[in-house]
Amino acid sequence: MLRELAPRIERVVKRLPRRIFVITSPEIWALWSKDFLASFDEPPETLFLPPGEQHKTMASVERLLREMIRAGGDRGSLLIAFGGGIVGDVGGFVAATFMRGINYVQVPTTFLAQVDSSVGGKVGVNLPEGKNLVGNFLQPRAVFADIGVLGTLPDRELHAGLLESVKAGIIRDRALFRFMDEYADDVLDRDEPALEKVIAASVRMKADVVRRDERESGLRMILNFGHTVGHALEAATRYKAMLHGEAVGWGMVAALAVARRRGTITGAQMERMETLIYRYGPLPKLKVRVAKILAAAGHDKKNVGGVRRFVLPVGIGDAGVVEDVTPKELEAAVKYMLERAKVVAKG
Numbered sequence: 001m002l003r004e005l006a007p008r009i010e011r012v013v014k015r016l017p018r019r020i021f022v023i024t025s026p027e028i029w030a031l032w033s034k035d036f037l038a039s040f041d042e043p044p045e046t047l048f049l050p051p052g053e054q055h056k057t058m059a060s061v062e063r064l065l066r067e068m069i070r071a072g073g074d075r076g077s078l079l080i081a082f083g084g085g086i087v088g089d090v091g092g093f094v095a096a097t098f099m100r101g102i103n104y105v106q107v108p109t110t111f112l113a114q115v116d117s118s119v120g121g122k123v124g125v126n127l128p129e130g131k132n133l134v135g136n137f138l139q140p141r142a143v144f145a146d147i148g149v150l151g152t153l154p155d156r157e158l159h160a161g162l163l164e165s166v167k168a169g170i171i172r173d174r175a176l177f178r179f180m181d182e183y184a185d186d187v188l189d190r191d192e193p194a195l196e197k198v199i200a201a202s203v204r205m206k207a208d209v210v211r212r213d214e215r216e217s218g219l220r221m222i223l224n225f226g227h228t229v230g231h232a233l234e235a236a237t238r239y240k241a242m243l244h245g246e247a248v249g250w251g252m253v254a255a256l257a258v259a260r261r262r263g264t265i266t267g268a269q270m271e272r273m274e275t276l277i278y279r280y281g282p283l284p285k286l287k288v289r290v291a292k293i294l295a296a297a298g299h300d301k302k303n304v305g306g307v308r309r310f311v312l313p314v315g316i317g318d319a320g321v322v323e324d325v326t327p328k329e330l331e332a333a334v335k336y337m338l339e340r341a342k343v344v345a346k347g
Helices: 002-013 026-037 058-070 085-100 111-117 147-152 155-172 174-182 184-188 192-212 219-224 227-236 244-262 267-279 290-297 327-346
Strands: 020-024 045-048 078-083 103-108 122-127 130-137 310-313 319-322
Touching: 002 026, 002 078, 002 103, 020 026, 020 085, 026 045, 026 078, 026 147, 045 058, 058 085, 058 122, 078 085, 085 103, 085 111, 085 122, 085 130, 103 111, 111 147, 111 155, 111 192, 130 227, 147 192, 155 174, 155 184, 155 192, 155 219, 155 244, 155 267, 155 310, 155 319, 174 184, 174 192, 174 267, 184 192, 192 219, 219 310, 219 319, 227 244, 227 290, 227 310, 227 327, 244 267, 244 310, 244 327, 290 327
Parallel strands: 020 045, 020 078, 078 103
Antiparallel strands: 122 130, 310 319
């Protein structure tokens, strides 16, 4: 598919514009630029974003915008975000703000980006105070996910992405959860039909939720399962200690503790879900204090009017949003998560 990208894009936008930009990382471009460029008559203008959450900033956005101006970009330009979730988030935000908005296309290269971040139109960057605190909604004209690029994806990146698919199964797709449970070995061994099934089911679930609630005024909030504590972990460790999917994995463990305490799941359901989360790990060690995590959680963008919104599973395959999780409950959940991290680290 990657070698046929230009005609596929042209079918969506009707005619390729004079100026096309691609935002990517140096590593992805070194691996896949030949295939990417194969179908373009004229190569797009290439802009680079270094890897890592530390580059998902307003400073990076300003640099990229200025490079586009200097290269002759205008309101008719097209931007292609070619990379993982960070490239997609930053690239989409650049497209949303350049000349008050231009067309863009997502070409995700990581499993996480293919099943989650490239779908839904959320774009933005981080602030030191928290993750994704500056952003917008801009739907890409298309998302082209080539499973072939996953062949060069490190195991850690693959596992981090698969945790988002575990999330999808827990909150809205019991069949996906069951498949990932029964065929974990095939999925983790990169069996192509198994990966395709997981990707398709994950995208289908998220696309359906986004279609019903694009601006996150209700149903879409369930997609944040595991993200309240997950984002807090990322911020508390300055985005350097773990991948996003790994942080969400630990965040899901914390959310399960709240759900079990409230009785929305049984002990057996909690054990089954938590076991599957660890199966698609390994999750990283946690060297961060409870107080620091709780402080970071206070800056979460899902908090509105001082109310902490929290996504809790209701059995397996369903979830709801609650707005009355107390500081005491959150602290207990974080402590449980940290205790489980010690157990997992010991093997």
